[in-house]
Amino acid sequence: MKKIKILLLIALISVNYIYAQDDFETKLLAKFHSITSEEMMTWMEKLCSPEYNGRLSGTPEYIASAEWVAEKLKKWGILPGGDNGTYFQWFDSPYTAVNDIGSLALRISQPDSSSIIKNYTYPDEYYPGMNSGNGEITAEVVFVGFGVTAPELDYDDYKGIDVKGKIVLVNRDVPHSNPRDPEYKKWVSYCYHQYKLENAVKHGAAGFLYIDGIGANPNISYDPSIMVCGIGPQPLADIFSGLNTTNTEVTDKIKKTFKPASFSTGKIMTIKANTTRHPEGRGCNVVGYIEGADPVLKNEAIIIxxxxxxxxxxxxxxxxxxxNASGAVDIMGAAKAMAQSGIKLKxxxxxxxxxxxxxxxHGSRLYARKPLFPKENTITFINLDMVGNGTGLAVNASAPYKQLLTYFEEANTKYIHRPFRGSAPEPLDFYGRPRSDTYNFSSTGYRTMSIFTTSGYKKVYYHLPGDDPDAVTIDIMEDVAKMIYVALTNMANDTELKF
Ligand SMILES: [Zn+2]
Structure with missing residues (x-):
């Protein structure tokens, strides 16, 4: 009799379990299918509309786009996790408005001592510097290698050369060319655009030409005294014409010898920039959250x-x-489904x-320092940057937390069926750091992950006009959102998951 009772009890528990599982699966799939590329495309188009004007941090248009996202979160029942019960976490974000494309021109002297002016074309030959001073400079161009002054490395591109009132011509990167070499670490702080511009200002330069600088780059210092412009191959070739050498030849030599090779080019150029500085600019993160339903586990958080x-x-x-409207829209797709699935997340x-x-x-630095949930209770920060182009899925996790990949792999195997690549550790950028916002999380001790898409890419307009909704592949975005939705639901509910 006792045995039968136990058997009955086991049967009852099993049936309940199966029902619970069925119920979970039904709820999961109902909202899984509610994630559609049609709706996601409407969000994509909204974020890329003229009213947000490219969402530059600090601008009122960026803030308007943040308000629009916060409104959506509120509508879906996602709680505010920002400052003082709002969705926003604020920081200072001064910015420079670039009012028009400006211009870049070369003065070519003729044998009869007259000269002609060669104007370059936007955006293939030159690109206006996004933190340029406002005005115009006509001056001689001085080649200063990598624009680095590193006394402790006995290296100075500005040594013995006068650039006061001149236009400096500067390469990206540093003389050391292997980021995987431990020696490279000594050079890292000289890689940054900010540093290079500040060093040029310190030496009195009035213009700054950045080689391979085609594309918008607001991540550079601002100084009203210097006109900044990015240049492509044509003006570079014109500057070196008649000099019996090329930029590649000179920089290769610098890289081999670690000896600077700066010189006055004798070429006269004009940079015109029409900019307005806005020191009052403010930026913000939008933070929303679904509170866990388990009395203990609710104190643990997963950040997407x-x-x-x-x-x-x-x-x-x-x-x-x-x-990265693609990343933001992927998150929105998953967030809406998670908020409305009816599955109580632990x-x-x-x-x-x-x-x-x-x-x-700036925003990731702020959140990592002032998190909504303590770092110790954060399972992982998962980043999405440029996730909307391609046909395959890739997820990375910083070792030794590779097991976090399994939630994504399983979501794909069970429901999505795309080519999938899971790998650890995370890929690094040229500075040997995890890419983009993951840097601020990994460097302060968070476990970080990132999601990418692979293969079958459409043309990428990186930081260029043309990075419009028709440049993304909306059906891979739908699948990314679905993968996040399933993986995060399971990760949030997994009682076995412990660190
Ligand atoms: Zn990005």
Missing amino acids: GGHLDAVGTAGKTVNGALD RSVVFLFIGGEETGL
Whole structure:
């Protein structure tokens, strides 16, 4: 009799379990199918519309886009996780409005001592500097290698050369060319655009030409005294014409010898920039969360994040569809479904729309320092940056937390069936750091992950006009949102998951 009772009890528990599982699966799939590329495309188009003007951090248009995202979160029943019970986490974000495309011209002397002016074309030959001073400079161009002054490395591109009132011509990167070499670490702080511009200002330069600088880049210092412009191959070739050498030849030699090779080029150029500085600019993160339902596990959080800001307008607006409305819209798709699935999540899930990424990773730095849930209780920060182009899925996790990949892999295997690549550790950028906003989380001790898409890419307009909704692949975005939805639901509910 006792045995039968036990058997009955086991049967009852099993049936309940199966029902519970069925119920879970039914709810999960109902909202899984509610994530559609049609709806996601309407959000994409909204974020890329003229009213947000390229969502440059600091601008009123960026703030308007953040308010629009917050309104959606509120509508879906996602709780505010920002300052003072709002969805917003604010920070100072001074910015420079670039009012038109400006111009770049070369004065070519003729044998009869007259001269002709060669004007360059936007955006292939030159690109206006996004933090340029306002005005015009005509001066001689001085080549200063990598624009680095590093006394402790016995290296100075400005040594013995006068650049006061001149235009400096500067390469990206540093003389050391292997980021994987431990020696490279000594050079890292000289890689940054900010440093290079500040060093040019310190030496009295009045103009700054950045080689391979085609594309909007607001992540650079501002000084009203210097006109800044990015240049492509044609003006570079013109500057070196008649000098019996090329930029590649000179920089290769510097890289081999670690000896600077700066010189006056004898070429006269004019940079015109029409900019307005806005020191009063403010930026923000949008923070929303679903509170966990388990009395203990609710104190643990999973963060899914991506930057909402883009590079604004440098004469012409860069709408930032792929970079990174795609990431923001992927998160929105998953957030809406999670908020409405009816599945009670045990852990809390934070949806983080990051501001100020393009101007220097400001929003992620702020959140990592002032998190909604303590770092110790945060399972992981998952970043999405440019996740809307391609046909395959890729998820990375910083070792040794590779097991976090399994939630994504399972979601794909069970419901999505795309080519999937899971790998650890995370890919690094040229500075040897985790890419984009993951840097601020991993460097302060969070476990970080990132989601990418792979293969079958459409043309990428990186920081260029043309990064519009038709440059993204909306059906891979739908699948990314679905993968996040399933993986995060399971991760939030997994009682076995412990660190
Ligand atoms: Zn980005």
